[in-house]
Amino acid sequence: MREKFDLPDGVIYLDGNSLGPLPRAAKARVERVISEEWAKGLIRSWNTAGWIELPQRVGAAIASIIGAQPDEVIAADSTSVNLFKVLSAALAARPERRVIVSEPDNFPTDLYIAEGVIGQLRAKHELRLTSRVEEALGPDTAVLMLTHVNYRTGAMHDMARLTKLAHDHGALVVWDLSHSAGAVPVDLDAAGADFAVGCGYKFLNGGPGAPAYLYVARRHRQSFTQPLSGWLGHAAPFAFEPAYRPAEGVSRYVCGTPAVLAMSALEEAVNLMRAVDMREVRAKSIALADLFIQLVEERCAGQGLRLVSPREAAKRGSQVSIAHAEGYALMQALIARGVIGDFRPPDIARFGITPLYLRYVDVFDAVEILRDVLATKAWDRAEYKRRAAVT
Amino acid sequence: MREKFDLPDGVIYLDGNSLGPLPRAAKARVERVISEEWAKGLIRSWNTAGWIELPQRVGAAIASIIGAQPDEVIAADSTSVNLFKVLSAALAARPERRVIVSEPDNFPTDLYIAEGVIGQLRAKHELRLTSRVEEALGPDTAVLMLTHVNYRTGAMHDMARLTKLAHDHGALVVWDLSHSAGAVPVDLDAAGADFAVGCGYKFLNGGPGAPAYLYVARRHRQSFTQPLSGWLGHAAPFAFEPAYRPAEGVSRYVCGTPAVLAMSALEEAVNLMRAVDMREVRAKSIALADLFIQLVEERCAGQGLRLVSPREAAKRGSQVSIAHAEGYALMQALIARGVIGDFRPPDIARFGITPLYLRYVDVFDAVEILRDVLATKAWDRAEYKRRAAVT
DSSP states (O other): OGGGEEOOTTOEEOOTTTSOOEEHHHHHHHHHIIIIIIIIIGGGHHHHTOGGGHHHHHHHHHHTTTTOOGGGEEEESOHHHHHHHHHHHHHHTSTTOOEEEEOTTSOHHHHHHHHHHHHHOSSOOEEEEOSOHHHHOOTTEEEEEEESBOTTTOBBOOHHHHHHHHHHTTOEEEEEOTTTBTTBOOOHHHHTOOEEEEOSSSTTOOOTTOOEEEEEOHHHHTTOOOSOOOGGGBSSGGGOOSSOOBOSGGGGGOOSOOOHHHHHHHHHHHHHHHTSOHHHHHHHHHHHHHHHHHHHHHHSTTSSOEEOSOSSGGGBOSEEEEEOTTHHHHHHHHHHTTEEOEEETTTEEEEEOOTTTOOHHHHHHHHHHHHHHHHTTTTOSHHHHSOOSOO | OGGGEEOOTTOEEOOTTTSOOEEHHHHHHHHHIIIIIIIIIGGGHHHHTOGGGHHHHHHHHHHTTTTOOGGGEEEESOHHHHHHHHHHHHHHHSTTOOEEEEOTTSOHHHHHHHHHHHHHOSSOOEEEEOSOHHHHOOTTEEEEEEESBOTTTOBBOOHHHHHHHHHHTTOEEEEEOTTTBTTBOOOHHHHTOOEEEEOSSSTTOOOTTOOEEEEEOHHHHTTOOOSOOOGGGBSSGGGOOSSOOBOSGGGGGOOSOOOHHHHHHHHHHHHHHHTSOHHHHHHHHHHHHHHHHHHHHHHSTTSSOEEOSOSSGGGBOSEEEEEOTTHHHHHHHHHHTTEEOEEETTTEEEEEOOTTTOOHHHHHHHHHHHHHHHHTTTTOSHHHHSOOSOO
16 A cells, blocks of 8 residues: 555655645546646536536545445535534534533634534533533533544544443534544444544545545434535525525535545545555554554653553554653654654644554654654754744 | 636637636646645645645735735635625624625525525524615615626626615625626725625636635724634644634634645636736726627527626626527537537526637637527537536
């Protein structure tokens, strides 16, 4: 699989959980879309190149790697926008309840979007943030909103157990798969999930700012509309009717015109992912991460590192997070040496484990460089402490 | 300017008002973004290639062609999603008022999105549709929501006059520039506009499903938040704070991660547009459209055509709409002969006038082909009457 990606020389890439590398097929596809479909086909390509079906077609491809049916997923918009849609639909489905339960350490945009949804609603809703979500669920809970794998720590929730628990309380569940889909097995249907969203540019390798996706369980898909009721979620967009009539099923969650260039790159990336067995991906992910942890503890002992991710593989996604008092500068020093991870406040150096293109030798080499950077205090330079716009 | 576009042989393209053709610079730019910035720069390109500033940078470029200040516009999301943002903000700014005034013939997604916004709001709002908006404005009007140039007829509103009229009633105005920006001079600041949205893939030539844009007048930009409060509209996205704090000014209207590939293509396309004088574009647009109307009336008299667009150039955008009882089949027959326009229900053949790459000879040739298709009833074939998904 590594040969399917265009990886630069001199780099050990441990940030595929933030931006996946370029699949060679995506490059070829985008060039074809631009030179043939856009330049020559022009407006006709909406029909002849199947552009209009991209949200459903790419959604169906993603469905196969998150344990969903093809007609339960669409690709569209950003994760934040899609969360707005499904969270609105979920709240509308529990009109007598007023509480969204989530974690304070959920990815911030999920919390911000929940704030945004609540700010507009007719009734007074509450976003209840607690690190003990099991205890916060009750008869007032409309929605449990969680991210499957935590972006900072890499800790993974038990999706099936929490979904059942929420359902026992009469609540619906919205899962954010941004940090899990494509890296760990996800089975939304088996878990009895209600709604989910996820990101196209992390483990799915769809490219910078790739379209995101959303999932609506079949049993809900005809039940609700969502407020971003744009024309391409209409039952007959090209009839240009003055009033909104939602399309069948999950297609009503499409809003505006699909981003054809970006969606085409994402389709190629997802097709790569579909060609592998997610259980093998998971097995290698665990082996790589266990090795990384073991080597860091052997080779970098006494250097002020602290493992933040769960040690137990079953409770961990596909990243290893390590705290260091100068975590930001440490990561900049590593990047300067070709070991690319990223930093998350307050002090976490984050290393993504991406089995499709990461080798065991990369883990060995990365840890040796980490050891050297720590031993020589190479991180202790002003230029490494100056924060960039994106960390 | 025509040489700046990659136009296929054997085609007269009269649909640049629906999907602009490929700017050669956009192709080169996307290839560079993929091969260099994504493949080699990887996650670093968010800083080193300035990806993170794309919404503001492309917004500033668009600002210069719609009569706005650089810090009044961002590029982001789709037109529908952006309309949801600014319409929500506008309604929040007039909390004591309950009515959105618009036209039944407005582009449908604008009406659908207004429905979606109203469906979520705390108070009971009303979408009042009337073809006589002047008479519908009153003390209960929160927002006048109009599209500058009508997508079906090409009729153009007097932006300054209607904005002033709405303001006289204490209402705010949301303009949709999708069918005007890049084709006719637009001066939002001079008109005293409040909010605007527009499309990147029509006259701006940004590519299929290109990102859209939105405008918020300086006097409003610190006043309101909008409900799609995603992390990249946060004052400090990479601080990962649990609560939303809006960014300064129009940046708070950014939501999720920018679509880098698509945004890069759009930036090149907009930079082409900035190099021309919009008054010259307008003068040629009028000359081409007047010629088109004159030739159609001379050469196709008695063939059942009816001019739908205003005859008076000052009241027309940059398209000519012509009704024919078999408008759909007529357009399919024209497309089969290489004259590409599109169809809008119930009976309109729509011809876009795009001065940057359209020549007078193209107008002559297009009308001769139209004349032939009509005279020979070439449209009267079953295959031309079968409706495609996208018309």
